[in-house]
Amino acid sequence: MIAATAIAVSVFVAFQVASELLGWELEDTAENQLRADSRVLATTAERAGLARVQLPPYPGSGRLVRVILPDGSTRTPAGQPALPPVSEHAGRVAQGASADLMESKDSDEDGYRIYTLRAGDGAVQVARVVDDSPINRFGLGMLLIGLLCMVGGALVGRTVARTGLAPIDRLTAAAVRVAHTRDLDADIPDEGGGEIRRLIQSINDMLAALRDSRRAQRLLAEDAAHELKTPLTSLRLNVELLIRLDRRGTLDSALPAESRTRLLNDLGAQVGELSTLAAELTDLARGDVSDESTEVLDLADVVVAAATRARSRVPDIEVALDVTSVWVSGRPAALERAVLNLIDNAGKWSPADQPVQVRLRAEGASAVLEVDDAGPGIDAADVPRVFDRFYRADSARALPGSGLGLSIVQRVVDAHGGRATVARSARGGALLRVGLPAAAPPAPTARLTAGGDTAVR
Structure with a gap:
């Protein structure tokens, strides 16, 4: 028309x-x-x-x-x-x-x-x-030609429109089919040209991203079920033992005070491990979705806050800080969680008389954070999988943890456009290195002091 x-x-x-x-x-x-x-x-x-x-x-x-x-x-x-x-x-x-x-x-x-x-x-x-x-004859001829052109234009326009919109119709049918069947594996045929082809390619890219997301969710669920199985089984056996002895009335005789205290401590440790695992799973499952806004911040403040939390959670960890002010653009809570996981991981391996060393400096256009310990280090075979979810080296099986800490670090660093690597430190232990893009510090703001003078902050 x-x-x-x-x-x-x-x-x-x-x-x-x-x-x-x-x-x-x-x-x-x-x-x-x-x-x-x-x-x-x-x-x-x-x-x-x-x-x-x-x-x-x-x-x-x-x-x-x-x-x-x-x-x-x-x-x-x-x-x-x-x-x-x-x-x-x-x-x-x-x-x-x-x-x-x-x-x-x-x-x-x-x-x-x-x-x-x-x-x-x-x-x-x-x-x-x-x-x-x-x-008049000319007008009549033009009228006839105009009518023929109108009819021909309508037919040609209809043909061109149907031909041009046919890929859109097939694309709509494919989208409806995916919505009804939830089948994300069927790519939409790449046909047409120009904008239509780019639209189809964009939708295929979206389907591929959804497939990857579904696959990641399935793997996360499977890994979580596998990791939860052992602590839940141990917790259930200990609780069933206590219930059975209590029903028989032999709890005091069968379990001396020392054994009962050790069992209750094990139960508390297992519950704590489950709580930590659940929190890490929740944080990992959320991916990059966060309500926290991005801001320009001093990474040194984040590192100091994370070290303070690490000391309060595990008083035995000694953290030696060597930080300088470096500004980055990021989410404060996510960065603090990543730094805290790095310090916690180093604290598991560092001997009691050797502190965890945390260094922060500016290096070119990057903010470089290094956390090293004096432990046995990471085997060369384990280096490629250090940041994988739930991966734990054979030497770490007996230590507490879920294998998610470094994976969360990797996700946070990737979300901020940085890079996380692992190497051997000069003390023989593991050296975890994080590089983030540096940002220009915010402009100084003026404020009034108590005496009425103006100070620059």
């Missing part, structure tokens, strides 16, 4: 312009012909005299002639249709007031184009019937 309407408007405008141009051209041609015929008749009339000049018989169509005598009377060829009366302006031409005159006159039936030219003591007139038939 849009194509047909556009063609109709185009044909109408073209018809109007062409009709005007054709009318002007025909009128100009007719006037030139009238002038030429008038000059020939005037020359003949001047030689023979207006009263005696031989007027050719009227041929039945075409031009009409008339001679205006000095007394105002007129002569016309025999059999010629009567022309409109001589106008006042034409009479003045015959009287010598002006040389010529082009005018249009209407009679009862026809319209005339009349040219009056001074000749001798009078004037001659040559006229032609105004014929609109060429323009």
Whole structure:
């Protein structure tokens, strides 16, 4: 419909312009012909005299002639249709007031184009019937052509629209099918061109991302179930033992106070381990989704806060800080959690008399954080999988933890556009290195001190 309407408007405008141009051209041609015929008749009339000049018989169509005598009377060829009366302006031409005159006159039936030219003591007139038939025929032809173009444009537009929208229809059907079946494995065929192809490719990329997300969720659920199985089994067995002994009334005799205290401590440790694992699973499952806003912050403040939390959680951990002020753009809580996990991981391996060393410095356009311990280090075979979820080296099986701490570090660092690596420290232990893009510090703000002076913060 849009194509047909556009063609109709185009044909109408073209018809109007062409009709005007054709009318002007025909009128100009007719006037030139009238002038030429008038000059020939005037020359003949001047030689023979207006009263005696031989007027050719009227041929039945075409031009009409008339001679205006000095007394105002007129002569016309025999059999010629009567022309409109001589106008006042034409009479003045015959009287010598002006040389010529082009005018249009209407009679009862026809319209005339009349040219009056001074000749001798009078004037001659040559006229032609105004014929609109060429323009009418032209208009009829344009109308027929316009109708054919409208029909053809509508058919072509419909064909082009259906052909162009066919990939969209198939894309819609495929999207509906995916929504109903929840099958993310079927890619939509890449067809069409231009914007449609880019749209299909974008949707296929979205489906691939959804497949990866579903696969990651499934792996996380499977890994979580596997990791939860051992502590839950141990916790259930210990609780069942206590319940069974309590029902028999032999709890005090079967379990001495020392054994009962050790069992209750084990239960508390297992519950704590489950709580930590659940919190880490929740944090990991959320991925990059967070309500925390990004801000420009001093990473040194984050490192100091994380070290303080680590000391409060495990008083036996000694943390040696060597930090300088480096500004980054990030989420404070997520970065603090990552730094805390690094310190906790190093604290598990570092001997009691060796502190965990935490260093922060600016290195080029990056903020570099290093955490190293004096433990046994990481085997070369374990280095590629250090940041994998739930991965724990054989030497770490007996230590507390879920294997999620460094995975969370990796996710936070990736979300901030950084890079986490592992190497061997100078003390022989593990050196975990995090590089984050540095940011320009915020502009200083002025504040009033207690004495009324202005200080820069």
